[in-house]
Amino acid sequence: MDELRSDDPQRIGAYRLLGRLGAGGMGVVYLARSDRGRTVAVKLVRAALAEQDEFRTRFRQEVRAARQVGGAWTAPVLDADTEAATPWVATGYIAGPSLQSVITQHGPLPEHSVRVLAAGLASALKDIHTAGLIHRDLKPSNVLVTIDGPRVIDFGIARALEAGADGGLTHTGALVGSPGFMSPEQVRGGRVTPACDVFCLGSVLAFAAGGRLPFGAAGSGVHALMYRIAEEEPELDHLSEGLRELIAPCLVKDPAERPSLDEVLALTGAADSLADGSAPESWLPAGIVAQLGRHAISLLHAENPDGPADGAPAAPAPVPPTATAVVPAASTAAAPESEGPGEPGEDADVPG
Numbered sequence: 001m002d003e004l005r006s007d008d009p010q011r012i013g014a015y016r017l018l019g020r021l022g023a024g025g026m027g028v029v030y031l032a033r034s035d036r037g038r039t040v041a042v043k044l045v046r047a048a049l050a051e052q053d054e055f056r057t058r059f060r061q062e063v064r065a066a067r068q069v070g071g072a073w074t075a076p077v078l079d080a081d082t083e084a085a086t087p088w089v090a091t092g093y094i095a096g097p098s099l100q101s102v103i104t105q106h107g108p109l110p111e112h113s114v115r116v117l118a119a120g121l122a123s124a125l126k127d128i129h130t131a132g133l134i135h136r137d138l139k140p141s142n143v144l145v146t147i148d149g150p151r152v153i154d155f156g157i158a159r160a161l162e163a164g165a166d167g168g169l170t171h172t173g174a175l176v177g178s179p180g181f182m183s184p185e186q187v188r189g190g191r192v193t194p195a196c197d198v199f200c201l202g203s204v205l206a207f208a209a210g211g212r213l214p215f216g217a218a219g220s221g222v223h224a225l226m227y228r229i230a231e232e233e234p235e236l237d238h239l240s241e242g243l244r245e246l247i248a249p250c251l252v253k254d255p256a257e258r259p260s261l262d263e264v265l266a267l268t269g270a271a272d273s274l275a276d277g278s279a280p281e282s283w284l285p286a287g288i289v290a291q292l293g294r295h296a297i298s299l300l301h302a303e304n305p306d307g308p309a310d311g312a313p314a315a316p317a318p319v320p321p322t323a324t325a326v327v328p329a330a331s332t333a334a335a336p337e338s339e340g341p342g343e344p345g346e347d348a349d350v351p352g
Contacts, residue, residue: 001031001298012042012088013081022141031093040078041153042090050086063089066155068131072277073124075144075153094151095296099208100140106287108211111240112270116283117143117150118205118246119270122261124152125201129194129261136192138200139181140207147292149279179222179229180213184253187226195255198264202250206236209243214251 002020004010008030010017015032022029027045034040049055060082067077075091082089099117103109109117121143128135135142135155144151183199185192206214214234218225234251236244246267249259265271273280284292 004030009044012044013079013090015040015042015079015090017042027088032090038078039093040090041075041093042088045087045089047086056082056087059087062133065131065133069128069133069155070131071124071127073120073149073151074127074155075151091153094144094146094153096144096146096151096292097295098141099143099145099150099204102145102288102291103140103208103211105291106285109208110285111209111243113283113285114205114209114243115246115268115270116273116279117208118201119265119268119274120150120279121152121201121204122264122268123271123274124150124155125194125197126261128152128155129197134192134194135197135200136186137178137181138197138204139178140204143204145284145288145292147279147281147284147289149274149283179218179225180215181207182226182229183255184230185255187230193255194261195258198250198258198261199252199255201264202234202247205243205247205250206234206239209247210236210238214247 004017004019008017008020008028012030012032014035015030016035018031018033020028021031021041025046026049027043029041029043032040032042045059049059063077063080063082069077075094077089077091079090081087121138125135125138133155135152137154138152142152142154144153179187181200181203183192183196184190185196203214206212212235213225214236215225215228215232216235230253234248236248236251239247246264249267250264252258259267273283
């Protein structure tokens with residue numbers, strides 16, 4: 001997390017800002033505390049998007065739909081102001097690093113961890129689809145890792161971002177999305193269905209299991225990468241046979257031939273371990289568990305860097321690394337985007 005900049009607001013709505021969590025194509029995400037002491041993530045939409053009527057209309061619709069998403073595997077939506085001069089949304093803050101950060105620092109996950117990851121993400125997507133949404137931008141930076149399992153953020157917001165850029169490929173050739181984790185139908189500008197999220201899930205799992213993109217890096221050019229996604233087979237030979245049997249069906253070009261999320265859950269072999277709404281304690285390697293502990297400590301410092309003032313109550317400690325720091329939903333909002341630097345093939349706005 002970075003410190004607030006001189007041009008950052010000090011408050012958004014009822015929330016006091018503590019620092020910057022990240023920035024992406026849609027806006028800036030802040031760590032914040034409510035007046036009642038809740039720790040939240042608040043996203044402030046970019047001013048240029050806020051000025052577009054089409055974006056505002058779609059954003060308003062997506063926020064309304066995102067309020068309906070429930071379940072244990074997504075960040076709960078808490079609050080929003082879609083009519084403000086600069087719209088914003090807030091969710092409960094999840095005290096865990098992104099999957100992107102975990103794989104970058106620790107390398108590929110073992111097969112057991114990948115199967116639990118797959119089961120948690122498939123469960124999250126089921127909840128999102130039940131609410132009438134399609135995520136459209138599932139990628140490692142939109143998956144947070146906790147000791148209790150993965151959590152999905154930013155659901156339902158990608159479509160509003162598309163509206164702000166004339167959808168997918170614009171007349172000037174600009175691409176909105178994350179090329180390394182797009183589906184063939186997104187690349188081709190075709191109709192997007194829930195099967196799009198299944199393809200993106202396959203790409204995320206391939207990255208988590210192998211540490212690299214299933215259709216190669218974007219170093220040779222974004223358009224070359226998109227061609228491989230649309231026309232070529234994924235590179236999965238370095239994965240175990242069991243993981244190929246799980247991931248390859250998700251990466252079929254034809255959306256109608258991809259497995260349903262229930263079928264994905266069956267393929268993971270880990271669905272039963274999530275029956276109580278959390279992953280087994282042993283789902284992550286020890287090094288990553290230690291990272292989660294450090295992450296929780298850094299959150300405590302961010303909330304109260306100098307300690308409580310004399311006579312003032314101490315700020316509530318974050319949930320320790322043995323539980324997920326998710327704030328129970330009391331009002332409404334949409335999930336924030338969380339993007340970090342150096343994400344492979346994840347340019348939010350790519351010039352043609």
